Amino acid sequence: MKDFWKMPLAELRDCAAEETLRRHGRTVTYVVNRNANFTRVCTVGCAFCGFGKRPGTLGATSDRIDEVVARVGKTPWVTEVCLQGGIDPELRPEYYFDLVRALREAFPWMHLHAFSPMEIDSLCEKAGCGPEEMMGKLRAAGVGTIPGTAAEILVDEVRRKISRNKLPAARWVEIVQAAHRAGVRSSATILFGHVERWEDIRSHFEILRRVQEETGGFTEFRTLGFCALPKSFGGAACSACRWYQGAGGADPEEGNAAVPFGSDGFRRSDSEPSDQLG
Numbered sequence: 001m002k003d004f005w006k007m008p009l010a011e012l013r014d015c016a017a018e019e020t021l022r023r024h025g026r027t028v029t030y031v032v033n034r035n036a037n038f039t040r041v042c043t044v045g046c047a048f049c050g051f052g053k054r055p056g057t058l059g060a061t062s063d064r065i066d067e068v069v070a071r072v073g074k075t076p077w078v079t080e081v082c083l084q085g086g087i088d089p090e091l092r093p094e095y096y097f098d099l100v101r102a103l104r105e106a107f108p109w110m111h112l113h114a115f116s117p118m119e120i121d122s123l124c125e126k127a128g129c130g131p132e133e134m135m136g137k138l139r140a141a142g143v144g145t146i147p148g149t150a151a152e153i154l155v156d157e158v159r160r161k162i163s164r165n166k167l168p169a170a171r172w173v174e175i176v177q178a179a180h181r182a183g184v185r186s187s188a189t190i191l192f193g194h195v196e197r198w199e200d201i202r203s204h205f206e207i208l209r210r211v212q213e214e215t216g217g218f219t220e221f222r223t224l225g226f227c228a229l230p231k232s233f234g235g236a237a238c239s240a241c242r243w244y245q246g247a248g249g250a251d252p253e254e255g256n257a258a259v260p261f262g263s264d265g266f267r268r269s270d271s272e273p274s275d276q277l278g
């Protein structure tokens with residue numbers, strides 16, 4: 001067996017291309033995705049985040065369900081809606097179920113890729129139930145897949161530095177496994193390029209591989225490059241990110257700086273689900 005960690009990059013790339021061709025031939029598919037962020041209120045306070053707003057601060061708002069439905073209705077041609085938001089203690093689990101039901105009813109042709117493991121963890125706490133039960137409820141409401149965000153780096157030592165209030169690595173794995181077992185597949189992600197070391201990245205991949213071997217539930221792997229912001233680790237603003245810099249650029253719903261967007265505000269993806277937040 002080849003040791004991928006020791007392979008020159010070009011060889012690794014060729015191996016990946018060969019394997020993709022073997023498994024999928026030359027078929028390439030894509031979805032037309034939009035994000036529909038429903039709340040910017042967040043009490044978690046991740047060090048890298050330019051999205052969440054502390055309750056009571058400027059811009060800390062949550063949308064009514066009819067507002068989200070109306071926004072999505074402006075782009076009826078999309079095939080997938082990604083729902084993610086901050087962790088707003090005031091939003092009850094019923095809001096999430098009703099939001100999903102309302103979108104399913106209004107746009108039955110759209111796939112709903114909804115709620116990160118962090119949001120699901122918070123929903124479990126609010127509802128007083130375990131991840132299996134919560135995933136059953138979300139699936140019954142109409143969730144199709146979940147974003148594998150909030151993974152960042154699945155090493156608690158790193159998580160303590162960049163997002164110490166976020167769910168621990170083992171809980172992320174528990175929730176993703178529960179989703180897969182409930183028939184709700186997910187993406188897998190990594191937020192890289194901050195304080196992690198190579199061995200942390202390797203541990204991250206090993207955890208994802210173990211989950212995939214057990215459940216086969218990951219549909220795709222998405223890399224999220226860390227985008228240094230003025231508020232994050234003393235970094236400089238990223239020139240690619242118009243929204244964070246407030247330069248009259250993108251709408252927050254267009255996603256984070258790690259994701260390229262077309263001029264019409266929609267990301268073309270070559271695979272099924274897609275993610276936005278870290």
Ligand code: SF4
Pocket residue numbers: 042043044045046049050051052085086087118163277278
């Ligand atoms: S990354 Fe998510 S959980 Fe963390 S502060 Fe931002 S919105 Fe909140």
